Amino acid sequence: MKKKRVTLKDMASELGISISTVSRALKDHPDIDKGLTKKVKALAQKWSYIPNPLAMGLLRQQTRVIGVIVPDLVTYFFSSIISGIEDELQQAGYYIVISSSKESLEKEIECVHNLLNLRIDGLIVCLAQNSNQTDHFKKVLDHDVPLVFFDRVCLEKEVSTVVVDNVSMARDITTHFFENGARRIAHITGPKHLNIVEERAEGYLKGLKEVGLPFEKKYLVHTDLSPLSTEKAIQKLLQLPHRPDAILGVNDTVIFATMKAIKGTDLKIPHDILLAGFSDEFHATVVEPNLTSVAHPTHEIGRNAAKLILEQIEEEKAIQKKIVLNTALHIRASSVRMKKEGTWSLGFF
Amino acid sequence: MKKKRVTLKDMASELGISISTVSRALKDHPDIDKGLTKKVKALAQKWSYIPNPLAMGLLRQQTRVIGVIVPDLVTYFFSSIISGIEDELQQAGYYIVISSSKESLEKEIECVHNLLNLRIDGLIVCLAQNSNQTDHFKKVLDHDVPLVFFDRVCLEKEVSTVVVDNVSMARDITTHFFENGARRIAHITGPKHLNIVEERAEGYLKGLKEVGLPFEKKYLVHTDLSPLSTEKAIQKLLQLPHRPDAILGVNDTVIFATMKAIKGTDLKIPHDILLAGFSDEFHATVVEPNLTSVAHPTHEIGRNAAKLILEQIEEEKAIQKKIVLNTALHIRASSVRMKKEGTWSLGFF
DNA sequence: TTGAAAGCGCTAACAG
DNA sequence: CTGTTAGCGCTTTCAA
Numbered sequence: 001m002k003k004k005r006v007t008l009k010d011m012a013s014e015l016g017i018s019i020s021t022v023s024r025a026l027k028d029h030p031d032i033d034k035g036l037t038k039k040v041k042a043l044a045q046k047w048s049y050i051p052n053p054l055a056m057g058l059l060r061q062q063t064r065v066i067g068v069i070v071p072d073l074v075t076y077f078f079s080s081i082i083s084g085i086e087d088e089l090q091q092a093g094y095y096i097v098i099s100s101s102k103e104s105l106e107k108e109i110e111c112v113h114n115l116l117n118l119r120i121d122g123l124i125v126c127l128a129q130n131s132n133q134t135d136h137f138k139k140v141l142d143h144d145v146p147l148v149f150f151d152r153v154c155l156e157k158e159v160s161t162v163v164v165d166n167v168s169m170a171r172d173i174t175t176h177f178f179e180n181g182a183r184r185i186a187h188i189t190g191p192k193h194l195n196i197v198e199e200r201a202e203g204y205l206k207g208l209k210e211v212g213l214p215f216e217k218k219y220l221v222h223t224d225l226s227p228l229s230t231e232k233a234i235q236k237l238l239q240l241p242h243r244p245d246a247i248l249g250v251n252d253t254v255i256f257a258t259m260k261a262i263k264g265t266d267l268k269i270p271h272d273i274l275l276a277g278f279s280d281e282f283h284a285t286v287v288e289p290n291l292t293s294v295a296h297p298t299h300e301i302g303r304n305a306a307k308l309i310l311e312q313i314e315e316e317k318a319i320q321k322k323i324v325l326n327t328a329l330h331i332r333a334s335s336v337r338m339k340k341e342g343t344w345s346l347g348f349f
Numbered sequence: 350m351k352k353k354r355v356t357l358k359d360m361a362s363e364l365g366i367s368i369s370t371v372s373r374a375l376k377d378h379p380d381i382d383k384g385l386t387k388k389v390k391a392l393a394q395k396w397s398y399i400p401n402p403l404a405m406g407l408l409r410q411q412t413r414v415i416g417v418i419v420p421d422l423v424t425y426f427f428s429s430i431i432s433g434i435e436d437e438l439q440q441a442g443y444y445i446v447i448s449s450s451k452e453s454l455e456k457e458i459e460c461v462h463n464l465l466n467l468r469i470d471g472l473i474v475c476l477a478q479n480s481n482q483t484d485h486f487k488k489v490l491d492h493d494v495p496l497v498f499f500d501r502v503c504l505e506k507e508v509s510t511v512v513v514d515n516v517s518m519a520r521d522i523t524t525h526f527f528e529n530g531a532r533r534i535a536h537i538t539g540p541k542h543l544n545i546v547e548e549r550a551e552g553y554l555k556g557l558k559e560v561g562l563p564f565e566k567k568y569l570v571h572t573d574l575s576p577l578s579t580e581k582a583i584q585k586l587l588q589l590p591h592r593p594d595a596i597l598g599v600n601d602t603v604i605f606a607t608m609k610a611i612k613g614t615d616l617k618i619p620h621d622i623l624l625a626g627f628s629d630e631f632h633a634t635v636v637e638p639n640l641t642s643v644a645h646p647t648h649e650i651g652r653n654a655a656k657l658i659l660e661q662i663e664e665e666k667a668i669q670k671k672i673v674l675n676t677a678l679h680i681r682a683s684s685v686r687m688k689k690e691g692t693w694s695l696g697f698f
Numbered sequence: 699t700t701g702a703a704a705g706c707g708c709t710a711a712c713a714g
Numbered sequence: 715c716t717g718t719t720a721g722c723g724c725t726t727t728c729a730a
Contacts, residue, residue: 005468005492007707018717023709031715050466054406055707058722063403065446073435074428083422086449095446095467097414100435117399118444119354143354256635286605286635356723367701372725380699404723407706 006049015043057119065095066309067115067123071103071152076282077298078126081150084302085124092310094121101128112136116143122309127152129225132193146312150305151296152194160312160321162304166199166278167206169294169327173248173276174207176292176329180337182246182274186219188233188258190250200250200278219244223254230254234261245273246335252277252284252293259287259334275334289333297325355398364392406468414444415658416464416472420452420501425631426647427475430499433651434473441659443470450477461485465492471658476501478574481542495661499654500645501543509661509670511653515548515627516555518643518676522597522625523556525641525678529686531595531623535568537582537607539599549599549627568593572603579603583610594622595684601626601633601642608636608683624683638682646674 012019017036025032025040026049043049057063066089070078082098089096097115101108108128115123116139123140127149134155140147141158149155150162170187177185187204190197201220208215218240223233234257237244249255255277259269267273269289277284280295304323312318361368366385374381374389375398392398406412415438419427431447438445446464450457457477464472465488472489476498483504489496490507498504499511519536526534536553539546550569557564567589572582583606586593598604604626608618616622618638626633629644653672661667 005707009707019707020709020718021716024716033715036715052407052707053467054403054410054412055722056709057403058401058407058706058724059708059710061403061722073432074425076423076425079423079428082447083449086422086447090448090463095463097444098431098435098447099439100432114439114444118402283632283635286632288637354723358723368723369702369725370700373700376725382699385699401723404706405725407708407722408724408726410706 006047011043062121063119065097065120067120068096068098069101069111069125071101071126071128073100077279080298081302084299085306088303088306103129105131109136122146122313124148124305124309126150129191146309148305148308150301152196160308162301162323164296164325164327166196167203170200170203171207172329174204175211177246177274178211180274184242184244185246186237186244187248188221188223188250188254190223190225197250204248230257234258247275249277251279252281269334270337280330292332292335293330295328295330300325355396360392411470412468414446414469416469417445417447418450418460418474420450420475420477422449426628429647430651433648434655437652437655452478454480458485471495471662473497473654473658475499478540495658497654497657499650501545509657511650511672513645513674513676515545516552519549519552520556521678523553524560526595526623527560529623533591533593534595535586535593536597537570537572537599537603539572539574546599553597579606583607596624598626600628601630618683619686629679641681641684642679644677644679649674
């Protein structure tokens with residue numbers, strides 16, 4: 001027998017008063033008799049009355065649910081961002097519904113529609129790897145549902161975003177390589193419709209220029225980020241007559257693969273080749289040697305995305321914003337030739 | 350200007366018919382004129398009408414939302430279970446709202462109440478480490494909300510659960526240690542109100558008995574799983590006059606800490622000491638040497654928990670069930686003394 | 699074959 | 715100070 005939830009009606013008939021009086025008493029309406037208010041509240045307490053969010057939602061046309069779409073749930077990068085989003089939103093009394101696009105455009109479109117049907121009050125998204133259309137997001141905007149992108153973004157003119165300064169970080173790593181003796185610096189880059197990929201490549205070029213190294217086409221290889229394609233890209237580099245003496249990966253994953261490939265050769269890291277990646281996955285400090293990487297402030301990315309959504313919900317006409325968060329370059333053994341092993345951080349800058 | 354969502358009313362007035370006729374046409378009610386039905390559907394298509402879930406929910410008293418409470422979001426174990434839950438539930442047209450208890454009882458209670466207030470249609474939970482009360486879950490049952498526990502469970506008489514056979518796995522590892530020459534097998538155990546902790550300890554004892562090794566109290570040390578307490582437990586073992594020559598950890602994390610501690614000594618793994626853990630975290634294959642561990646079928650745990658919830662929602666009086674999933678013992682270098690490095694699996698049994 | 703009306707739980711404008 | 719009423723979007727009797 002389902003224990004029916006207590007409603008205003010129940011309490012009204014118990015107390016022999018009208019529903020609206022109960023409703024008002026519960027929200028301390030000044031018109032209501034103090035004594036009555038007290039009595040109503042006591043009963044509500046006793047019966048542990050909870051307003052039905054469905055009824056409220058129907059009335060106000062809002063669900064207090066925020067949708068979140070991430071490329072996957074299982075990597076540390078995304079799960080810790082979600083954790084940040086959750087911290088911020090639950091404090092504000094919102095719930096989050098998480099969907100995974102599994103790095104696929106089709107899934108992403110499906111998720112957007114599902115969430116729109118659920119009547120979410122806002123949507124936070126990190127694009128899938130092969131997300132190269134924007135129609136589904138335009139639809140979100142059409143419905144006037146607040147939207148925020150983080151990390152991998154698009155429609156930057158219209159949508160608020162939370163990102164990091166990929167250009168500077170890629171440049172910094174490149175010059176760091178140079179300072180550690182590297183002269184043939186390579187970059188493994190990814191699908192170019194992704195803003196983060198483009199930016200990192202740009203930073204790489206900038207870094208080369210800064211230290212006076214010429215850009216050589218052969219040292220820039222592409223991967224679509226599939227394991228096979230990544231493997232090919234790595235081999236292309238390793239089999240070059242003049243092998244690179246440093247490799248900057250578009251993310252940590254390709255660098256882990258690179259390390260594995262290098263173990264099969266006579267090359268030593270960092271003696272013969274320097275390595276660094278992006279996003280500071282958890283493993284960065286467990287592989288041998290420890291991997292130099294750009295640490296994203298994941299928790300903060302999540303919190304900021306959540307704050308932007310909240311702003312847009314609350315303010316009638318919130319303007320588009322772009323938040324650029326600082327990253328930390330964690331320099332570890334994989335990229336340091338002069339120093340002994342050890343990890344230190346250049347701090348957040 | 351908010352683009353209002355299309356409602357039955359809108360379509361009714363457009364077509365000059367009543368709301369109820371539209372409603373019926375949309376669900377192919379046999380009474381409605383075929384031609385009219387077609388016209389209504391065409392308009393619905395054109396205007397991309399979506400039923401308002403809030404209205405439906407209010408009517409049927411259900412939200413199609415399932416709550417999920419996990420101790421944390423950022424470890425692979427939980428995020429991949431969530432991924433499994435999501436796969437199953439979204440297919441069935443349910444949404445999931447995820448909350449993190451952060452391993453704290455207080456947070457867990459808060460999450461339960463929040464979700465109950467949201468009027469979830471079901472709740473899937475893995476207990477927090479220090480969750481040693483059950484009142485909040487009794488409340489869930491009182492409200493007749495379907496409930497399923499996975500991995501760390503309680504109230505087993507009344508609630509359906511998805512678990513693995515911890516006893517056998519701990520026993521298998523213990524005998525495996527013995528077969529690899531260990532004679533002083535230690536176990537680092539955790540908070541004993543957790544079923545999984547108790548079961549693993551039980552399996553350890555069983556294994557000892559099976560190979561004819563006496564149980565020695567000094568080889569069983571406790572940790573509350575905080576880093577500090579874990580560190581103490583490890584030191585207690587390593588500083589024993591007769592140091593253990595094998596350690597079974599209650600999970601992988603304590604074993605990672607152990608490896609780190611051992612690196613500061615003259616001990617070699619696996620030459621002097623064998624190690625194995627539970628739950629096969631991602632890092633197990635990146636640490637040196639690779640860690641032997643019990644791999645939980647995380648995705649399957651998630652799917653099964655979701656299926657149980659679905660069953661309980663659909664069937665009026667579903668009975669309590671306990672699903673025991675098979676695990677795989679991944680034997681790797683950390684526990685093998687005779688063999689060369691390499692990973693193979695004993696398969697699922 | 700279709701429409702009118704009630705009701706899910708709640709709020710707010712409008713009356714007393 | 716309190717009650718009545720309408721309405722959020724939808725389904726479902728009951729009438730026509």
